[in-house]
Amino acid sequence: MSSIGLTLVGLALSLGASGTAAEVVAVVSAKSPAVMLSKNQVVDIFLGKASRFPDGRLAVPIDQDEGSAARDEFYATFAGKSPAQLKAHWSKIIFTGRGQPPIAVPNSIDVKKHVAANPNSMGYIEKDLVDSSVKVLLTQ
Secondary structure (H helix, E strand, O other): OOHHHHHHHHHHHHHHHHOOOOOEEEEEEOOOOOOOOOHHHHHHHHOOOOOEOOOOOEOEEEEEOOOOHHHHHHHHHHHOOOHHHHHHHHHHHHHOOOOOOOEEEOOHHHHHHHHHHOOOEEEEEEHHHOOOOEEEEEOO
């Protein structure tokens, strides 16, 4: 195979791989009274701009660790922020004493466990992990 052919094959494979990001959805406990939130409401809770659900209940966002593919996908899709922009956002909030970032857990499985156990929690996981323990508030 020629070097051009190998280059084209490599390019095609890399394009295919970049389009395989799993769809991430915002979820709450199946026991939560929350039904649906707007994109802005979800983002405001995760960025520390809001601390309550629309019905007045405390909202506890559960984040994923930095570098997690689901975290990067969630913030890029819903908040339009890169990992660097998100880090800068929280640095400013912490420095000015206006808040702290959400607690972070290693992966979507841990997010689902935390959210399922606490009706006031909200997190994001890959859509294919949704089961009867959680309900979807917002999709991409």
